[in-house]
Amino acid sequence: ETGVTQSPTHLIKTRGQQVTLRCSSQSGHNTVSWYQQALGQGPQFIFQYYREEENGRGNFPPRFSGLQFPNYSSELNVNALELDDSALYLCASSYGTGGSGGYTFGSGTRLTVV
Amino acid sequence: GQNIDQPTEMTATEGAIVQINCTYQTSGFNGLFWYQQHAGEAPTFLSYNVLDGLEEKGRFSSFLSRSKGYSYLLLKELQMKDSASYLCAVMDSGGYQKVTFGIGTKLQVIP
Numbered sequence: 206e207t208g209v210t211q212s213p214t215h216l217i218k219t220r221g222q223q224v225t226l227r228c229s230s231q232s233g234h235n236t237v238s239w240y241q242q243a244l245g246q247g248p249q250f251i252f253q254y255y256r257e258e259e260n261g262r263g264n265f266p267p268r269f270s271g272l273q274f275p276n277y278s279s280e281l282n283v284n285a286l287e288l289d290d291s292a293l294y295l296c297a298s299s300y301g302t303g304g305s306g307g308y309t310f311g312s313g314t315r316l317t318v319v
Numbered sequence: 320g321q322n323i324d325q326p327t328e329m330t331a332t333e334g335a336i337v338q339i340n341c342t343y344q345t346s347g348f349n350g351l352f353w354y355q356q357h358a359g360e361a362p363t364f365l366s367y368n369v370l371d372g373l374e375e376k377g378r379f380s381s382f383l384s385r386s387k388g389y390s391y392l393l394l395k396e397l398q399m400k401d402s403a404s405y406l407c408a409v410m411d412s413g414g415y416q417k418v419t420f421g422i423g424t425k426l427q428v429i430p
Contacts, residue, residue: 238418247323247406247420248362261417295361307352307364308418 207232209298209311217317218286226281226314228296236260237279238308239271240295248295254279255301283316291318321345323421325407330427331397339392339424341407349412353381353392356404356423365392365405394426402428 210229218224230237236255240248250263254273268284277298283290293315297308322344331337343351350369354362368374368383368390380393392405404423411417 240420245422247408247422250417250419253417263417307354307367309364310354310361312361 209296209309211294211296211311211314213314214312215315215317217319220286220288220318222286223282223284224286224316226283226294226296226316228279228281228298228311230277230279230296230298231309234298234300234309235277236299236301237273237277238297238299239279239281240297241265241290242293242295242313244292251281286318288318291316321409321411321419323407323409323419325405325421325424327422328425328427330429331394333397333399333428333430335397336393336395337397337426339394339405339407339426341390341392341421343388343390343407343409343421345388345409345411347412348385349410351381351383351390352406352408352410352418353379353390354406354408354420356406358403362406397428399428399430402426 209231212227238253239251242248251265252262253260257273270282273279293313295313296311299308325341352367353365356362366381373382378395383390404425406423407421408418
């Protein structure tokens with residue numbers, strides 16, 4: 206079975222720009238969660254998508270938005286980039302809640318805002 | 320919401336045993352995860368506890384006490400490759416199962 210793949214792996218953007226990050230979920234998984242991980246911190250929950258609907262959201266402003274497609278792949282969009290948005294963005298997929306199998310994480314996209 | 324506390328750093332010797340503690344305060348609880356994360360890599364799933372007690376998986380064991388809001392990850396026969404951050408994470412019991420991560424414990428294994 207294929208794992209979770211994210212693209213691009215690295216990205217440099219200018220403050221004020223917009224960015225789209227992509228995630229292909231693991232085969233058989235229908236739920237995708239996005240996390241932001243700043244250097245030296247644990248991952249912070251951004252939002253979760255289940256069956257193409259946002260299923261929950263963390264403490265992130267509306268300029269963080271997302272989509273899930275019928276094949277369960279997902280996008281994270283960030284508008285009006287700020288310097289503090291520089292972080293590793295992780296996508297995690299699961300079947301339903303994840304439960305005993307946990308979430309499977311992708312390798313992440315390292316975003317640098319200059 | 321969730322509040323998760325774990326030590327930021329630990330050092331242990333190759334071949335030894337180390338215990339990484341995690342305490343949490345939660346408004347809802349639907350399980351606790353431990354993840355391993357090597358520098359620059361994605362977290363990888365180690366364990367999931369939803370009932371009290373000890374779960375053993377090879378060299379790694381995880382314990383949960385829901386009444387105390389406490390968990391630990393036990394690593395036996397430490398190897399150099401175990402040097403990594405270990406993330407404690409708690410799942411909400413709300414309408415969607417949000418997982419909240421702690422800051423992670425950076426474990427350094429020394430010869």
